[in-house]
Amino acid sequence: MSGELDFRPKMLGLVCNWCCYGGADLCGVSRFQYPPFIRLVRVMCSGRVDLLHLLRALADGMDAVFVGGCHINDCHYVTEGNYDAIAMIEVCRELLRRIGIRPERVRLEWVSAGEGIRFAAIMNEYAEQVRTLGPLGRADGEGLDAAELGRRLEAATRLVPFARLALTGRLRPAVRTEEAYRRFFAGDEFRRLFDELLGERLAIGRVLLALRDGPRSAAELARGLGWSASEVARHLRNSSRHGWIRFDAAGGRYALAEG
Incomplete structure (x- = not known):
């Protein structure tokens, strides 16, 4: 068998x-x-x-x-x-x-x-x-x-507190009917709000977890995460702006910020 x-x-x-x-x-x-x-x-x-x-x-x-x-x-x-x-x-x-x-x-x-x-x-x-x-x-x-x-599920799990907040507010329809809920979650507005409220946090979380195992170049991150070069560049910029990662110019790689 x-x-x-x-x-x-x-x-x-x-x-x-x-x-x-x-x-x-x-x-x-x-x-x-x-x-x-x-x-x-x-x-x-x-x-x-x-x-x-x-x-x-x-x-x-x-x-x-x-x-x-x-x-x-x-x-x-x-x-x-x-x-x-x-x-x-x-x-x-x-x-x-x-x-x-x-x-x-x-x-x-x-x-x-x-x-x-x-x-x-x-x-x-x-x-x-x-x-x-x-x-x-x-x-x-x-x-x-x-x-x-494990890394991907951990990234999703780290997002739970933010998802709970979103679910108490904008990430659900205002009217409690089965039809309203069906239309909202099947529509583009739900995906747009998800991107706005949770999407970037999820992406940054995946970047940080990928770097936990050691420094990576942008190309290595793109291959490992399955993203395009432009997507990786955007998330790296946002992560750097928050001070969560640093770029080693000599090695051409990104790493988690110390401290």
Whole structure:
């Protein structure tokens, strides 16, 4: 049997106590089958799942993370936490895309306590999707060794405090309706705001982590980060302006600033 067929993904499910966990429980009681390699953790609300939880799960070896909550407008809390979950998941998926990880490795679904068969269907379908993707870092479009994968996830994780601030303000629609959220996160305005609020910080973080292993020339950074020469030059200028890196004219290389 080939390695691909033998691959058993490591998958984490963070599921709402009131609805999705009930659906999972009904799934078990009804003896509906889904893969045993999906580990479920019960949380009080999908809106309590933090971006850090998802990134840390991936950094700790999970191949995918599933978040399950109540259907829209069925949240058991006045905060309507499933809207918070939508925003957090969309930001996480955009972060993953920008660091070269397939955004499909994070998924959000709504499952009620009476939808055991729906829960099983989603788990089976998602498990097959992740199995097809392969281990984290090795899917088509990823191609990352363990060291580079770790650096990229660390860069994303360092951005979490800034992402939390952005999510409380401009990085979500003003109106809480499913249609408004769908249109906002599928549109160009979301990507523009992401660039403005988080994109440059993420890029600089990746530069600093690349230089942590030693001085690099601009060309070496471009090859390692997969950026064009102009992109690298822009991020190096911004990093230098903040005093985070220095340029060694004699060696023609950039290094982390001392102190």
